[in-house]
Amino acid sequence: MTKNFLLLLPVLVGGFVSCDNDTSGYKWDGMTLTDGNAVIGSVVTSHSRGLDPNIDIEPVGTGLYRISVGYIAEEESDSAFYTLDFVAPQQAGWWMIPSVSYNGNHWGRGLEPRGARTDGGWYTYTHRITPIPGITYSETPEYAIALWAEAPRNDRGNFSCSIMPDTASTVHRLMWPEEEMPVMYCARDKYTSGYRVPGHVAAGDTLTMIAYLSVTPVLPGHRAQHKFLTEAWNMAEKTSPHVHTPADLWEYGLQYAENMLYSEEGNFAGFTIGYSPDENNEIQRRRGYEIGWCGQNASFANSMLADYLRHGNESRRDKGMKVLDSWAALAPLSNGLFITNYDRVIGLDTIPSALVFDACNLGTAALNYFEAADLAKACGYERDNFEQIAYRICDFVRDDQQQSGVYGRGWHPDGTCYVREGTIGAFMVPPMLEAYRRSGDSAYFESGCRAYEYYLGQLKADGYTTAGALDTWCIDKESSISLLRGAMRLYRITGEKKYIDDAVAISDYLSTWLWHYNTHFDDPHNDFNKYDYHTFGATSVSTQHRHLDPYAVFWVPEWLELSEVTGDPQWAEKAVAVWENAAQLVSDGNLEINGVRRPAGSQNEAFFPSRWHWTGEEPAERFNQWLVAWPGAFRMETLRRLDAADWTDMPQ
Numbered sequence: 348m349t350k351n352f353l354l355l356l357p358v359l360v361g362g363f364v365s366c367d368n369d370t371s372g373y374k375w376d377g378m379t380l381t382d383g384n385a386v387i388g389s390v391v392t393s394h395s396r397g398l399d400p401n402i403d404i405e406p407v408g409t410g411l412y413r414i415s416v417g418y419i420a421e422e423e424s425d426s427a428f429y430t431l432d433f434v435a436p437q438q439a440g441w442w443m444i445p446s447v448s449y450n451g452n453h454w455g456r457g458l459e460p461r462g463a464r465t466d467g468g469w470y471t472y473t474h475r476i477t478p479i480p481g482i483t484y485s486e487t488p489e490y491a492i493a494l495w496a497e498a499p500r501n502d503r504g505n506f507s508c509s510i511m512p513d514t515a516s517t518v519h520r521l522m523w524p525e526e527e528m529p530v531m532y533c534a535r536d537k538y539t540s541g542y543r544v545p546g547h548v549a550a551g552d553t554l555t556m557i558a559y560l561s562v563t564p565v566l567p568g569h570r571a572q573h574k575f576l577t578e579a580w581n582m583a584e585k586t587s588p589h590v591h592t593p594a595d596l597w598e599y600g601l602q603y604a605e606n607m608l609y610s611e612e613g614n615f616a617g618f619t620i621g622y623s624p625d626e627n628n629e630i631q632r633r634r635g636y637e638i639g640w641c642g643q644n645a646s647f648a649n650s651m652l653a654d655y656l657r658h659g660n661e662s663r664r665d666k667g668m669k670v671l672d673s674w675a676a677l678a679p680l681s682n683g684l685f686i687t688n689y690d691r692v693i694g695l696d697t698i699p700s701a702l703v704f705d706a707c708n709l710g711t712a713a714l715n716y717f718e719a720a721d722l723a724k725a726c727g728y729e730r731d732n733f734e735q736i737a738y739r740i741c742d743f744v745r746d747d748q749q750q751s752g753v754y755g756r757g758w759h760p761d762g763t764c765y766v767r768e769g770t771i772g773a774f775m776v777p778p779m780l781e782a783y784r785r786s787g788d789s790a791y792f793e794s795g796c797r798a799y800e801y802y803l804g805q806l807k808a809d810g811y812t813t814a815g816a817l818d819t820w821c822i823d824k825e826s827s828i829s830l831l832r833g834a835m836r837l838y839r840i841t842g843e844k845k846y847i848d849d850a851v852a853i854s855d856y857l858s859t860w861l862w863h864y865n866t867h868f869d870d871p872h873n874d875f876n877k878y879d880y881h882t883f884g885a886t887s888v889s890t891q892h893r894h895l896d897p898y899a900v901f902w903v904p905e906w907l908e909l910s911e912v913t914g915d916p917q918w919a920e921k922a923v924a925v926w927e928n929a930a931q932l933v934s935d936g937n938l939e940i941n942g943v944r945r946p947a948g949s950q951n952e953a954f955f956p957s958r959w960h961w962t963g964e965e966p967a968e969r970f971n972q973w974l975v976a977w978p979g980a981f982r983m984e985t986l987r988r989l990d991a992a993d994w995t996d997m998p999q
Contacts, residue, residue, distance in 0.1 A: 467529025603948025639711025884928030
């Protein structure tokens with residue numbers, strides 16, 4: 348750390364503490380929070396010379412405290428700073444900075460920051476990469492503790508956070524001004540020098556931070572995080588951006604699929620993976636076809652069949668059937684596996700033995716081919732082979748399942764498993780349960796249940812899920828959606844409440860990736876301001892990829908259903924926030940961003956609210972220009988699953 352610690356003035360500042368709203372039994376003794384004779388922790392502030400502090404603590408709920416810290420600058424300075432700590436007198440057994448570090452990120456093979464510190468000192472992170480501003484969370488042997496702050500209204504208020512789980516204490520820290528030290532994780536597996544924004548103050552300036560401290564007893568399976576996540580959501584400023592209607596989004600999505608992505612190569616028809624601009628800012632088609640993941644060929648095709656049933660568009664029906672028939676004719680292998688990518692494989696006389704067919708794509712293929720069989724029949728086509736493709740994928744994965752319940756991450760063409768590590772095998776749980784629903788064969792149900800319990804057990808034990816995104820090998824959010832879908836399907840099948848309890852726990856984990864606020868930028872020419880993009884409702888990708896994307900639109904139906912079953916409005920509110928976020932900057936054919944006119948229905952997948960993605964001194968673009976296929980497919984699949992007559996119940 349390069350901060351001059353001779354200037355640090357640690358103080359326990361006396362202030363006003365009212366207990367009227369707190370029914371937890373916790374008490375404040377000065378700035379120390381106690382539970383009977385036990386000390387939970389103390390509020391400690393430090394600051395540079397020349398700042399006159401004042402602090403107030405006000406209980407605002409059970410075990411929830413509003414901490415107001417104010418400083419008046421007594422003199423001009425370019426190096427002013429302050430910190431607000433909550434210091435627990437025990438080492439945390441488990442901790443996280445949501446979306447950034449889950450107990451130190453020790454799982455995986457990426458090069459994202461590991462642990463809470465490096466050779467240069469404790470890691471500090473800008474609040475801009477946290478889904479709740481500056482949130483840190485820890486579980487000591489008895490207490491679950493969370494500390495966060497209100498989102499700044501201007502760039503001057505930007506701040507950072509850190510957590511320090513040392514051998515005899517755990518420090519939750521909020522600090523001003525903004526910094527990332529001792530190094531900055533600037534891009535995937537890349538680092539650059541740390542930075543600290545100058546802390547300029549003039550004499551008489553006032554600096555204020557409003558922070559919140561949440562304390563509750565520790566619960567098994569990291570369930571205590573539900574408290575602070577619910578509190579933070581209830582405080583969220585739930586703004587709604589201007590977005591297209593669901594009917595328009597459906598039409599634009601199909602226009603992108605039909606007019607830009609659809610392609611025929613010999614006897615194959617499919618949807619390319621997307622477009623990106625060349626050096627002249629002319630968009631160019633990216634070669635590659637994928638059944639699921641980024642390409643979503645099966646889902647696009649199903650939306651085209653659904654559009655025919657809704658609007659009678661025969662051209663789209665024919666294209667959808669041609670895509671499904673092409674994959675059905677070329678991709679299935681004799682052992683039940685299914686080739687997931689066209690561009691390198693289908694049509695060749697031999698299939699490379701090193702190729703891997705992953706559980707994410709296979710699970711997507713199985714679910715969509717089950718649905719495709721129904722849609723094709725409704726359109727007047729008998730396609731028994733569609734359903735058989737899905738069953739045979741499930742049969743292969745079921746037969747390969749280990750005694751523990753674990754599936755594989757991926758398989759080679761000869762059926763040998765590539766690796767079983769991680770949660771990605773959970774993508775096979777929903778299609779396994781769908782196979783049971785259709786067939787009544789209990790072998791599918793038993794297999795799906797065993798896998799579900801295995802992967803859910805990992806989440807409960809570790810506090811995270813892993814490796815849903817195929818281009819990462821790290822802690823992420825994407826693999827959790829299959830657990831959430833599995834929980835909701837199991838509840839529908841069995842009626843057992845335990846699965847709803849599971850769904851809430853899984854949804855809490857997913858909420859640690861969900862942006863609860865809008866990131867502010869002073870610069871009117873910043874992409875976020877120029878194109879009116881709201882971060883509220885977005886999700887961060889993974890601990891290895893720190894940008895925001897609209898992936899959460901994929902689980903909107905589950906959160907709407909969960910809200911209805913539990914009576915908890917937060918899940919419906921989060922579903923609406925996710926939908927509205929994912930519906931932003933979808934082109935109507937006239938949208939131009941950073942000099943590139945975007946085709947109707949296209950949308951980029953990456954938004955950069957922090958300095959992550961900066962590999963040099965100058966800021967990078969805040970939006971990428973990768974017009975990938977999956978966001979449109981996910982929006983339309985969500986609308987298919989909601990199956991409303993005109994989607995008038997969706998945000999307009």
